[in-house]
Every structure is written in structure tokens, then in C-alpha cells.
Amino acid sequence: MAGPMPWVIAIMMFLTVLAAAAGLGLGGAAARLKDQIGGRITIQVVEPNPATRAAQANAAARAAHAIPGVGQVRIVPEAEVHALLEPWIGAGGLESDLPVPALVDVDLPPDDTGALARLRAAVTAAAPAARVDDDAQWLAPLARLIGALKWLAVGLVVLMVGATAATVVLAARAALDTHRGTIEILHFMGATDVQVARLFQRRIALDALFGGLIGFILAAIVLILLGRQVAALGSELIGSAALPPVAWGALVVLPVFGVLLAMLVARITILRALGRLL
Incomplete structure (x- = not known):
């Protein structure tokens, strides 16, 4: 909690969960719109x-x-x-x-x-006097907009994952420079690069776990509050973007993925840096 690393990861996870929720909600809304309106025809008799x-x-x-x-x-x-x-x-x-x-x-x-x-x-x-209207034709621009926003949300998730990985790289290099003298002593005592990397990997994993949980909890609170506001509108079209239980399950996996990503990136970064030191 003392360093900036957990809080930076918390911000990244907060934004990642919101973007992923937007993508999942828009994807579900597009699918339900296609199922409900895709084959619906309205006949008007004027x-x-x-x-x-x-x-x-x-x-x-x-x-x-x-x-x-x-x-x-x-x-x-x-x-x-x-x-x-x-x-x-x-x-x-x-x-x-x-x-x-x-x-x-x-x-x-x-x-x-x-x-x-x-x-x-x-x-x-x-x-x-009857006129046949294809509802799917009128809603095609809306469907294209929803699809574009969905892929935009996917792109934001990818960018946030890349930014999180870059943050871990910078944090690992900074920690390595800070403890360079200690690492040399450990090497003199017979410690291998893998053993040294495990120390940094464990510390960064704890920071990522703490930051990921904080970011996910805050994002979940925001999504729940937004869901209540959307439900109060009573609009079926907007309400179709609500997150189903399966989507919430996918969002819960994100903090776990963040910890695994941080551990992998930290391990690769530390091992490469130690290899250049020797």
C-alpha cells in the first residue's frame, strides 16, 4: 500500500473492467436486438x-x-x-x-x-392500403453503431492490458535498480537468477492482487449503480445492454488474469535484466 504500484494497477483494473463490461453489454444488446427485430416485419394499414x-x-x-x-x-x-x-x-x-x-x-x-x-x-x-416496413432495415444504423462501440470497448481492453504490462515492466526495473547491491550479495551467496526473480515476482504479484481487487470492487460498484439507473428508465432497448450473470463471471476473471500477467511480465523482465548484469 505504500508504493504507487498497487494504486496504478487499481486504476488500470478499474478502467479495464468498465471497458470489458461495456463490450460485453453491447455485444449482448446486439445479439438480442438481432434476435428480436432481425426477422420482424410491420404492416401498416393507413x-x-x-x-x-x-x-x-x-x-x-x-x-x-x-x-x-x-x-x-x-x-x-x-x-x-x-x-x-x-x-x-x-x-x-x-x-x-x-x-x-x-x-x-x-x-x-x-x-x-x-x-x-x-x-x-x-x-x-x-x-x-397496406405498407410493409422492414424493422431490421430501419435499425441497421443502430446495429452498426452498437457493433462499432463494442469493438471500441475491445480495443480499450487490449490497450489497458498493454498499459498494465508496461507498468509492471517499469516497476520491476525500478525495483531491480533499487536492490542491485542486495542482488549482487545474493549472487555471491549462490542464489540463481530464477531464485532472485521469484522474490520480485512474489512482491509484484501481491501488489497486482491488491490493486486488482480494489479496482474490480470500485468498478463493480459503478456498474451496479449504473444498472439500477438503467432499470429505472424502463427502456427495453437500453435495458438489453444489462450484464447477464455469465458476463459478471467473465469480469471476475479479470483480476486473476491481471495477477498472472503481472507475474509473467515481472519474471521475464527480471530474468532478462539479470542476464545483462552478468
Whole structure:
């Protein structure tokens, strides 16, 4: 606790855990977004006459259900459509004569590239006022953004691992210069380079363990607090980036990996430096 080494490693571990958590959360969000929206098609029936609108929505649903390979076909209830529009136009706008389109949700097989064209042709023939919207097409820019941020987080983790290794190298060289006289005495007494390296390796491992635990605990506290704030928003899209238990298991491994990395880098650095001294 007296030297700067444990605290530098604590800062590195704190940032590494946050970056790794961001990468894992974004990766999970991208996967869930693809599973939920990748094959989802929305049919909108824009028709001022309520009776005609309902009839064409039923016709579009029947036409979609008749296509081979189509999954669930659901006519969205009018109350659910109003709940979706109310935050945008207000309750007063819904009470007016503003025509609200009828919506039909259709699940297409993700591996069938021609299903969308067949659906458009069948729905257009059955309901002329219907319009087929591919949700995946509208969300493609968001999916690309999430993918870019995920790889950015991976890059940050790699940079932090490299910075931690460089910190261990500098600390090992500084400790070697400080105890150069003691090392020469140990050599005169018959100690080998491996035995001397083990002394530095053990000390640096303890520093890395202490700093890694402090950094991980602080990062875990931050992630838990952020998770509560995200859960309070009630947004399914943002909430999909929450960390599952498997991701927490991967984060717990990071301090252990940090200790092993510090021990390996310290051993290699000390042995090379001792080899140049002789």
C-alpha cells in the first residue's frame, strides 16, 4: 500500500473492467436486438375509414399467415397502438379525429431472403392500403453503431492490458535498480537468477492482487449503480445492454488474469535484466 504500484494497477483494473463490461453489454444488446427485430416485419394499414382499415388489416394478416415459413402474425390492438403514439402526440391528439394506422406484426424466417418479397406481393394484393416496413432495415444504423462501440470497448481492453504490462515492466526495473547491491550479495551467496526473480515476482504479484481487487470492487460498484439507473428508465432497448450473470463471471476473471500477467511480465523482465548484469 505504500508504493504507487498497487494504486496504478487499481486504476488500470478499474478502467479495464468498465471497458470489458461495456463490450460485453453491447455485444449482448446486439445479439438480442438481432434476435428480436432481425426477422420482424410491420404492416401498416393507413386508411381513414375505421371499418375499411380493420377489414384490410385482417386481410393483410390472413395473406401473411398463408405464406409458407412465416411465423407469428399478430394484429396489434388499438389500445397498444395508442399507448405507443401517446408520448409523441399526446392524449389530446388521440382523442381527435386523427386517423391511427392499424399495425400487424409478422415474424419472418431470418434465413429466407425471398420471404420479404413474397410478403409484400401478397399483402399488397390483399390490402391496397397496406405498407410493409422492414424493422431490421430501419435499425441497421443502430446495429452498426452498437457493433462499432463494442469493438471500441475491445480495443480499450487490449490497450489497458498493454498499459498494465508496461507498468509492471517499469516497476520491476525500478525495483531491480533499487536492490542491485542486495542482488549482487545474493549472487555471491549462490542464489540463481530464477531464485532472485521469484522474490520480485512474489512482491509484484501481491501488489497486482491488491490493486486488482480494489479496482474490480470500485468498478463493480459503478456498474451496479449504473444498472439500477438503467432499470429505472424502463427502456427495453437500453435495458438489453444489462450484464447477464455469465458476463459478471467473465469480469471476475479479470483480476486473476491481471495477477498472472503481472507475474509473467515481472519474471521475464527480471530474468532478462539479470542476464545483462552478468
